[in-house]
Amino acid sequence: MKKVMLAGLIALTALPALAAPGGAERQQSFKKLLRSFEPMGLMVREREPYKKDEFIKHADALKKMAAEPFTLFAPNSIDAKSRSKPEIWTQPAKFAAEKDKFLKAVDELDATAKTGDLAQIKKSFGGVAQTCKSCHDAFRGPER
Ligand code: HEC
Numbered sequence: 001m002k003k004v005m006l007a008g009l010i011a012l013t014a015l016p017a018l019a020a021p022g023g024a025e026r027q028q029s030f031k032k033l034l035r036s037f038e039p040m041g042l043m044v045r046e047r048e049p050y051k052k053d054e055f056i057k058h059a060d061a062l063k064k065m066a067a068e069p070f071t072l073f074a075p076n077s078i079d080a081k082s083r084s085k086p087e088i089w090t091q092p093a094k095f096a097a098e099k100d101k102f103l104k105a106v107d108e109l110d111a112t113a114k115t116g117d118l119a120q121i122k123k124s125f126g127g128v129a130q131t132c133k134s135c136h137d138a139f140r141g142p143e144r
Pocket residue numbers: 022023024026027028030031033034037081082083084085095098099102128129131132133135136139140143
């Protein structure tokens with residue numbers, strides 16, 4: 001009997017860790033992308049001097065993190081904080097296509113960064129920014 005109660009207690013305390021991620025977790029994860037995306041943006045807009053090695057470091061970091069937010073879209077996980085539109089789950093193929101376009105653009109930017117060709121880098125960066133916008137336009141609702 002004691003053993004059963006103990007097992008029940010352990011199961012209960014483990015519950016919060018198992019709760020599906022919601023809007024707050026997703027937003028936090030997307031915000032992590034900004035830590036590399038924004039410094040690259042400053043360089044391509046020539047608000048900061050372009051430094052090849054630093055740019056490569058940010059492009060690599062973006063590539064490493066790019067898929068993470070998309071592991072956090074559990075079904076029925078729209079909560080009070082979430083800006084996710086229900087279409088993410090009712091049009092999964094379209095959402096997946098937006099995600100794939102984004103990941104491909106991030107790969108391309110990572111490859112272009114290594115050439116040090118700033119004109120090409122600007123194009124590739126613009127390509128990534130376009131995929132962020134395209135998905136937000138279709139699948140992100142207003143701020144709450
Ligand atoms: C395939 C779709 C998709 C792509 C690509 C995408 N996002 Fe998002 N993003 C979302 C959705 C959906 C949310 C809202 C998540 C929520 O609140 O549930 C979001 C949220 C965010 C947030 C959190 C802040 C807020 O209040 O919404 C930031 C920051 C963000 N995205 C930046 C970016 C940047 C920068 C890129 C490109 C480098 C990008 N996103 C690419 C779909 C996308």
